[in-house]
Amino acid sequence: MRVLRTIFLPIALLELCVPASAGEALPENGAAKLAAYQVCHPLSVVDMGNAGSESATECNGIVRNLDSQKQPDNLAIRCLEDTSARSDGYKYIGTCVQTDGDGDKLFMTYEGSNSGQFKWIGGTGKYKDVTGSGTLGVVVAPGGTSSLFSYTLNMDVTWANKPK
Numbered sequence: 001m002r003v004l005r006t007i008f009l010p011i012a013l014l015e016l017c018v019p020a021s022a023g024e025a026l027p028e029n030g031a032a033k034l035a036a037y038q039v040c041h042p043l044s045v046v047d048m049g050n051a052g053s054e055s056a057t058e059c060n061g062i063v064r065n066l067d068s069q070k071q072p073d074n075l076a077i078r079c080l081e082d083t084s085a086r087s088d089g090y091k092y093i094g095t096c097v098q099t100d101g102d103g104d105k106l107f108m109t110y111e112g113s114n115s116g117q118f119k120w121i122g123g124t125g126k127y128k129d130v131t132g133s134g135t136l137g138v139v140v141a142p143g144g145t146s147s148l149f150s151y152t153l154n155m156d157v158t159w160a161n162k163p164k
Contacts, residue, residue: 025126026071028113029160033066036077036096036153042146043080052086075100087114098123100146106130110153114138120159132159 038061045055058080065073081094091113098106104125110118120132134157139151 012148024071025160026130026161030069030157031156031158032069032072034045034061034063034072034155034157035066036155037061038077038153039148039149039150040081041148052084055083057081057083059094070113072100072106073096075106091104092116095112100126102126110136112136112138118155118161120157123161131162132157134158 022051038059040059042055042088043056043058045053058078060076060078063072063075063077065071075098077096077098079094079096081092083092084090091111093111096108098108100106102125104123104127106123106127106133107121108118109121110116111123115135115137118134118136120127122128123130134155136156137154138155139152141152144150
């Protein structure tokens, strides 16, 4: 039952939380604290025994603005992540698309270990000229398994629109 809640809760949140502010433009520049709540499953894992492993993972969820700002807030997020687990450490690199209620997309890349850096590298619609960056922290939710797990990406971002 716990696994089903982990799977269906984010889906229900995505369907119920239609952004009221989706039509509003992202401010020309700004800063925000965001949280991306994601459920993930491995697409493929290469087990290398004592040398570690390499995996490709897909994650889906929702991004919320913790500062109660109208933008950016309530974005669906889909990420693909490559994870390397070796005897000398753990690291990940990922690429995400965040989509608002209008269908406009915000593109993001990230990398790190338990914390790291991310960049907004443009998008479509109201996000086409945005660039941004910040730090991220990862909080793994309890109760995950090797085939299904969830976590929160806590992000501090600053952004600006590219000069025209």
